[in-house]
Amino acid sequence: MLFKDQLDFVTQHIKKNKLRVFMTVLAATMGCAFLIVLASVGFGLQDSMRNEILSNENVTKIQVYGEAEFTDEQIKEIKKMEHVETVLEKISVNASAQSYFEDRDTSSSLYVTNMKDFEQVTGKLAEGTYPKNPTEIIVGYNFGQTLLNDADREVIEEKSKKAEAEGSYYDGKEEGYKESLIGKEIEVSLMPYEEGAKESPKMTYTIVGVMKKPSYDWMIDNAMYMSTEQQNALVSNSDIAEGDLFHSEVNIFADTMENVKPILEKLKEKGYSVYSVTEQLEQIDVVFLVMKIGLIFVGTIAVLIASIGIFNTMTMAVTERTREIGVLKAIGASPKLIQRLFLMESTFIGILGTVIAVAISYAISFTTNALLPVVLKAATGEDAFVSTDITFSLIPWQLVVIASAISIGVAMISGYRPARKATKIDVIQALRQEL
Structure with a gap:
């Protein structure tokens, strides 16, 4: 049939x-x-x-953490590992950065890093370029938004009360400095977090770059980034001891996502405490x-x-x-x-x-x-x-x-x-x- x-x-x-x-x-x-x-x-x-x-995460990034600070020899050793593209040491300043521009001011986090490594990791900025001189800095995408004067603060307070009465929240995006910050000079001082501490003398910096927009609309990025060449100036201008003023964070970047796991295993074998978002994904x-x-x-x-x-x-x-x-x-x-x-x-x-x-x-x-x-x-x-x-x-x-x-x-x-x-x-x- x-x-x-x-x-x-x-x-x-x-x-x-x-x-x-x-x-x-x-x-x-x-x-x-x-x-x-x-x-x-x-x-x-x-x-x-x-x-x-x-x-919100770089899939090739490996965070190295621990209480001890990393030495130059350790960082060089990690850089020599196979498939490691960049090792970025980002040093956070244990004080609030107070910025003053015209009649405006804001408070933000301050980070010190190697700008060449930072450029390789961060890539293209939203505006401007990376610093070439020690007195040049990069600011977060929302830095201008947080630069407020007394009139802005009054308006934000009124809008916040109105939004609260309606059961919502006002984020203050309509206020702040709206013009370009590139080329603007600002005065920066350090305010220690300890109660009763004194604000340090002001130092002048020039804004040359603005970071990319954060991944989420609700994130407010007004951080400040400057070259490691400014470490000594920050120490001499502050009453805080160098060991207490800086906290180092080392991030390792693999060349591809597939090579993250082998690098993680090698670092763990050497006794480093490491974490990668790929572990969370698994x-x-x-x-x-x-x-x-x-x-x-x-x-x-x-x-x-x-x-x-x-x-x-x-x-x-x-x-x-x-x-x-x-x-x-x-x-x-x-x-x-x-x-x-x-x-x-x-x-x-x-x-x-x-x-x-x-x-x-x-x-x-x-x-x-x-x-x-x-x-x-x-x-x-x-x-x-x-x-x-x-x-x-x-x-x-x-x-x-x-x-x-x-x-x-x-x-x-x-x-x-x-x-x-x-x-x-x-x-x-x-x-x-x-x-």
């Missing part, structure tokens, strides 16, 4: 029982679609969390892997329920077509051929249901990602759901392959028993059956 004739045999029965086959395909579609959509939630949340972490991936397996398992139950309908449909098909099966056997059809015909029918139902389910799942996923943030905003009154890039549902090709394999596999298994029953029908009794 030619393959074309086998297809004709299957399609004739499908056309003859359109309603029954349609309902069976519908059940298979619902089961497979439920599996894909349910599992897509796990994939979507994992993708959102990974993007959240990666958007932990998250394990947690979500378990979650996705659980969701796929729950979704598979829906597919198994749909398989009951396929089993019933194929059992009815065998019963209704007993005479046809007898005729096929009488003209020499083998049991394997008869079994294949009914398995083809159940497989067709599984494939058709899966194809429709995949299309429906993508439509549901797209609609969910588009409308759910709006619904949550309307329900909670929070703008975070709309402004934040959250993926509620994600359907990768791997999920489609897994779901399709489960759905089609279950459909074939459901049709196997009725197909085997068809091969055991007695020819004489089948031919005696009345039409």
Whole structure:
């Protein structure tokens, strides 16, 4: 029996029982679609969390921490390690930097670093260039916003009270210095954090660069960065001892993300306390892997329920077509051929249901990602759901392959028993059956 004739045999029965086959395909579609959509939630949340972490962290960065300060020999040793691109020592000043410009002032964090290494790590600035002279500095993206005068502070206070009465918060973005800071000279002094400490004398610096905008809108970056050549000047201008004034932080940058783990292992072997965001990502991936397996398992139950309908449909098909099966056997059809015909029918139902389910799942996923943030905003009154890039549902090709394999596999298994029953029908009794 030619393959074309086998297809004709299957399609004739499908056309003859359109309603029954349609309902069976519908059940298979619902089961497979439920599996894909349910599992897509796990994939979507994992993708959102990974993007959240990666958007705020450099994936090639390795943090080295500990109470002891790092010596020049240690830093040189780390720089010589294979696949280490840069070692950036960022020294934080243990005092608040008080900046004065015209009638405005602000308070910010102050960092001292090697500007060549800092440029290699940070890359392009939002505005300006990197310092070439010791008295040139870089400021954070929001530095101008935090440069306030008395009039600005009064306006911010009024707007904050009004926003608080309305149950919201005012961040002060409309106030501050709005012109370019490049080339502007500011006076900087150090105010120790200890209560009752005296502010140091003012020193003049020129702003030559502005950092890139922070990853999140709610982040306010008004930090100040200057060259390590200014360390001695800061010490001599402050009453704080050098050992108490500076705190060193060493960050290692690998050439690629793939080489982060080997570098981490080497550093740990040497006794360094290190951390990388890739370790956090590995932990998250394990947690979500378990979650996705659980969701796929729950979704598979829906597919198994749909398989009951396929089993019933194929059992009815065998019963209704007993005479046809007898005729096929009488003209020499083998049991394997008869079994294949009914398995083809159940497989067709599984494939058709899966194809429709995949299309429906993508439509549901797209609609969910588009409308759910709006619904949550309307329900909670929070703008975070709309402004934040959250993926509620994600359907990768791997999920489609897994779901399709489960759905089609279950459909074939459901049709196997009725197909085997068809091969055991007695020819004489089948031919005696009345039409």
